[in-house]
Amino acid sequence: MFGLFRDWRRRRWLARARIPAADWRATVARLPLLAGLSPAELERLRDLATLFLRDKALEPAGGLALTPDMGPLIAAQGCLPILNLGLDYYRGWRSIILYPEGFLAHHEYTDATGLVHSVHRPLIGEAWERGPVILSWADIVATLDEAGLNVVIHEMAHKLDMLTGEVNGLPPLHRDMAIADWSRAFTAAYQSLCRDVDRGRPTALDPYAADSPGEFFAVISETFFETPAVVAASYPEVYRQLRAFYRQDPLARLPASGRLPAASDPPGPTPGCG
């Protein structure tokens, strides 16, 4: 009953507040990673993005002046991972805090001796458990044409990971998936990446993914949507798990767009994402 009422409210909202067609076309034109989506999928993404902007509050910070293109551009990227999952996967949080550029995040942690440390480190994105997503607008724009990097999808992947109550690279899997298969694929890939990073070898993924299993999931999720061939070639088992989780196959739709990083131009390191 509650679900029916919610669906009715969503349909009513879409009927009167859908992102205007011209704005949506302009948004899609700026996002090469949407190439290959069918017209029906793009319309579904437009609906999701419209509802995302209804449910989430875009809050400017650091002197940023919001412009009308910002919401749709963030929503379109943010909703791509849940295109076949639904908006409920982003339940439990509301704010998207948008800074003009990278920001200093303040963290406190207690070490083994009980001493509380207070640190500030520069970030371009951050996701808080049951709290806001924080993004740098300059970095969103700067990576639009940089195949492989996507700070919005990165932070949304953290949100999906957090649905289980832990940030460990294991989002809530579907019934037709097995945690054992996921763990096997991800553990092998993560350990392989960490070895490459430790030995100073070139890596297919942004080396920041070696920071933790949670960061590995976020980085490989953005790579999965941006340059799926990189994931499929380097970590085919992980590709299969991501395809099953996101219920999408970017590799099947993206080759026609030619969106592959040049061999001499691997994705650069991301200057810190929470």
Ligand SMILES: [Zn+2]
């Ligand atoms: Zn991160």
